[in-house]
Amino acid sequence: MGFHETRFPASLSFGSVGGPERRTDVVTLANGFEERNTPWAHSRRRYDAGVSMRSLDDIETLISFFEARNGQLNGFRWKDWADYKSCLASRDIAYDDQVIAIGDEIEASFQLTKTYRSGDESYTRPITKPVAGTVRVGVAGDELQEGIHYSVDTATGIVTFVHPPNEGFEITAGFEFDVPVRFDTDRIQTSVSSFRAGNVPSVPVVEVRI
Known part of the structure; x- marks a missing residue:
């Protein structure tokens, strides 16, 4: 197809x-x-x-x-x-909207995801079609710069870092996306x-x- x-x-x-x-x-x-x-x-x-x-x-x-x-x-x-959106429709996208992974100092590429929560249960949806120019990414609470610290493949939703994030560091992202x-x-x-x-x-x- x-x-x-x-x-x-x-x-x-x-x-x-x-x-x-x-x-x-x-x-x-x-x-x-x-x-x-x-x-x-x-x-x-x-x-x-x-x-x-x-x-x-x-x-x-x-x-x-x-x-x-x-x-x-x-x-x-x-x-x-x-x-x-990675956030509520009424809000602006932020780099810490979604936790997409935890660094291990080895892996440098991560799939964008969106997690839906209700009570104690949740569902994590892979996001494969982010909208170009809307993706914001952060590591350990600090926002990074696209083209300097990472790149985004808008055809797959894969974020690739120049250097693998440190072990235990929380990787976050905010974005718009298509289906x-x-x-x-x-x-x-x-x-x-x-x-x-x-x-x-x-x-x-x-x-x-x-």
Whole structure:
């Protein structure tokens, strides 16, 4: 599968519906109790951009983007307006938003991650598509400078330090990020309701593993 480092127009993804999904196998035992298991370590996100189409110009932009991706063939970036920062949406990104690793004086490359917490439980999500120019990184409470102390691969979300961080030092990061997705259909059906407005019933998009 190919992947294009191109973002779906953010003005068209705004207003879309969607979010994370999990796969859980539930077996009800004879005594009424349940056994629940999941084959997925990570959630997968789905969206529908159709509800955000507002004009014929939007539809033309959508069709151009769809054709350039060859339908489902090539993946692309998607801005999830409900979850696109390492911090709360109302806050500004800071270099200490997320703890992504602990230094060991050996490893120099680390995956960006975002941790979701509720009560005593948490889930750590790999971030593979950070937005260029938004990544801030710190070590042991001090912010470092990109291009001097570290580099960021925006196609993988890997942060590589010039020198491996010292053992026990906390490595933190803040960033904006996109979701790697593809169209979940090979067909776009439009219905023109007037000479100035159009309607796209469904434009399903699904997250892909990178």
